[in-house]
Amino acid sequence: MNISIPYSDEMEKLRILMIAPQPWFQPRGTPFSVLHRIKALSLLGHQVDLVTYHVGQDVPIDNLSIHRAAKLPFINKVKIGPSLAKIFLDIALYRKAVELLKKNTYDYLHTHEEAAFFGIKLAAKYGLPHLYDMHSSLPQQLGNFKFSKSRLLRNLFESLERNAIVKSAGVITICPELQSYVERHFSAQKSMLIENVADNSIVFPATDSRRESLRKKYSLNGAKIVLYYGTLEPYQGIDMLIESAARVNKKRPGDVHFLMVGGNEQQVSNFRSQAQRLGVASRFTFTGFVPPEMIPSFVSLSDVLVSPRLQGTNSPLKIYSYLRSGKPIVATRHITHTQILSDSVSVLADPNPEAFADALLAILDDSEEQRRLVAAAQQLAEKHYSYDDYLQKTKWIVERVKRTKS
Numbered sequence: 556m557n558i559s560i561p562y563s564d565e566m567e568k569l570r571i572l573m574i575a576p577q578p579w580f581q582p583r584g585t586p587f588s589v590l591h592r593i594k595a596l597s598l599l600g601h602q603v604d605l606v607t608y609h610v611g612q613d614v615p616i617d618n619l620s621i622h623r624a625a626k627l628p629f630i631n632k633v634k635i636g637p638s639l640a641k642i643f644l645d646i647a648l649y650r651k652a653v654e655l656l657k658k659n660t661y662d663y664l665h666t667h668e669e670a671a672f673f674g675i676k677l678a679a680k681y682g683l684p685h686l687y688d689m690h691s692s693l694p695q696q697l698g699n700f701k702f703s704k705s706r707l708l709r710n711l712f713e714s715l716e717r718n719a720i721v722k723s724a725g726v727i728t729i730c731p732e733l734q735s736y737v738e739r740h741f742s743a744q745k746s747m748l749i750e751n752v753a754d755n756s757i758v759f760p761a762t763d764s765r766r767e768s769l770r771k772k773y774s775l776n777g778a779k780i781v782l783y784y785g786t787l788e789p790y791q792g793i794d795m796l797i798e799s800a801a802r803v804n805k806k807r808p809g810d811v812h813f814l815m816v817g818g819n820e821q822q823v824s825n826f827r828s829q830a831q832r833l834g835v836a837s838r839f840t841f842t843g844f845v846p847p848e849m850i851p852s853f854v855s856l857s858d859v860l861v862s863p864r865l866q867g868t869n870s871p872l873k874i875y876s877y878l879r880s881g882k883p884i885v886a887t888r889h890i891t892h893t894q895i896l897s898d899s900v901s902v903l904a905d906p907n908p909e910a911f912a913d914a915l916l917a918i919l920d921d922s923e924e925q926r927r928l929v930a931a932a933q934q935l936a937e938k939h940y941s942y943d944d945y946l947q948k949t950k951w952i953v954e955r956v957k958r959t960k961s
Contacts, residue, residue, distance in 0.1 A: 568600045569662035569957060572683075574652050574670040576645050578610035578633045579621075582817065582847040583786050585690050586611070587872050588729060589667055591753035592688065593619055595949045604659065606652045608633060608644050614758070614847075624651040632819075635788055637693075641669075649673050656681050663724070663956050669693055671719035684724035686956045689733060691869050692716065720744055724959035725952050730870040731894045745959075747952040750895075751872040752940035754851075754879050761851035769852055773840050778812040779919055782857035782882075784850055785873055787818030792863035792887060793826055795908055799863075801833040802912035811919065815841045816853050854880050859918060862886040865906050870895050878936035883925045885914050900932040 575589045589605075596603050597618040605619060609626040610633055624647035630640050648670065656677060663684040666674035671687040678685035694712040720726055720737065726746040728734040734748040770776065781800075787793050793815070800813050813835075815826070823841045830836045845853070854860070860877045864887055874895050877884045884901040886892040896903060904914035918925060 567957070568602070569953070570602045570660070571596065571604065571663060571665050572652065572655060572659075572661045573603050573605045573665040573667075574648060574674055575605060575607045575667045576641065576648055576670045577607060577667070579605070579607040580612045580614045580847065581610075582845070582850060583635060584869075584872050585668065587755070587847075588690055588751050589688075590614060590758060591751060591945075592727075592949070594753065594758060595946050596953070598946060599950055599953070601953070603665075604655060604661070606648060606655065608648065612847075616758075622651055622655060624648045635786055645669065645673075649677075652677060663953075669715075671723065672715045675719055675722045679722075684956045684959045685722070686725050686727065686952065687719050687723040688727045689720070689737070690729050691867075692733065692736060695868070717741075725956040727952060729872075730868070732868040732870075732890060745952070745955055747948055749945060749948045749952070750870070750875065750940060752875040752936070752945050753942060754876045755847070756851040756876075757942070759848035759851055761855045765849060765852035766855050769849065770856060773814070773842070775812065775814065775840075775856055778810055779858045780812050780814050780856055781859045781861055781885075781915065782814045782816065782853060783861050783863070784816035784853060785862075785871065787815070787822035787826060790864060790866035792865040792906065794829060795865065795906065795911060796861065796863040797826060797829050797833060797835070797839070798908035799911040799915065800830070800838060801835050802908060803915050804835050804838050806912075806916055807919070809838075811838065811915075813839045814853065814857065815839060816845055816850065818843055854882065857882055859915065860884050861915070862892060863906070863911060864889060864891050867891050875936065875940055878932045878940065881929055881933070883918050883928045884932065885911070885918060887911070900928060900935050902928070 577586045577589060579586050580590055593603050593616055597616050602618045604622060606622050609623045613621055627643055627647060630644065633640065661683060663686060664674055664678040665686045665688060667688040668690055675685050693716050694709050720741050726737055726744055728737055728746060728748050729751055737744060737746045785791060803811050820843060823843045827841055830839045860880060860882045862871055862874060864871060868890055870891055886896055886901055886903055887906040888903040889906055902914045902918050904910040
């Protein structure tokens with residue numbers, strides 16, 4: 556549905572119960588999205604009681620209280636995507652949410668991802684409007700993460716997702732493709748596209764001391780730095796990026812360094828081995844997990860930012876930060892990127908090693924084109940992805956949900 560959002564500073568201050576089935580906080584896609592949603596609600600003056608897993612790092616935000624579900628001794632990390640472990644984690648999450656609902660009075664229930672499946676039942680039981688923060692199509696995730704090929708399981712998830720959308724007082728989507736899906740199949744539902752435009756530096760600003768500390772720690776001197784940050788899951792295209800790096804190194808030996816920020820120990824080990832096999836291990840630095848407050852400083856050190864993603868339809872959250880970064884962007888010509896990026900603001904390459912390497916070499920050698928793309932990217936971010944719009948959209952959907960009886 557097309558929505559006009561009038562600007563207004565006046566808004567009733569609400570107490571919100573938010574349920575996030577993630578290890579919050581860890582520096583990866585959905586936890587970052589949850590982080591910025593909470594920050595926006597805080598800036599709007601609302602009190603958020605967050606129910607989340609026992610795994611994760613506390614991040615201090617005004618008006619936020621963190622309530623962790625019971626610790627499960629056999630689970631100390633949570634992989635990205637669907638997993639059997641999440642069934643047990645979500646049971647503990649449900650119990651913690653019920654505990655808080657019995658003790659406190661809330662204005663509405665705000666759930667992320669699969670928490671909506673039981674969130675709509677809790678909202679109905681306690682007489683609250685329910686807001687579904689839809690970060691992806693969960694049935695699609697079953698295939699993207701190769702969790703199961705079972706048609707029966709996919710049908711179950713489709714039914715649960717449909718029920719969550721239809722019975723919610725409102726739905727937030729985070730990318731145009733997802734918003735189109737909701738509008739196409741659930742046209743009567745109040746939905747709002749709120750793209751993840753918030754820059755991480757809003758919560759974790761870069762500092763000169765951090766930047767210089769990182770430069771020394773990882774010996775980042777002399778070479779041009781191509782930066783990737785995020786998860787190292789298969790759909791991110793890291794293997795293709797490493798193959799591209801081998802081609803770049805043949806043309807510019809020793810002149811380009813690839814800085815890979817993120818990933819777990821096993822993923823880092825696997826990709827280091829690939830770089831070794833291709834003879835470019837010395838041209839790569841894999842940091843593994845880093846504290847989230849360090850990421851803006853890594854960005855400030857870079858010369859080019861890359862996103863080699865190969866699968867999915869959701870836009871990487873990092874792309875919005877990339878637009879504001881003042882750095883040129885090289886990304887695959889894939890729907891995950893092209894619903895935001897174009898050739899006028901970035902270098903888009905076909906998703907294969909040869910094309911990606913050519914794109915990197917072209918932008919590294921063209922300082923004038925770098926300046927043009929950076930200026931156009933920042934202009935796009937300011938015009939279409941401003942943080943003020945993010946706040947106003949959040950304000951609009953919250954007001955609509957609050958006025959809706961469950």
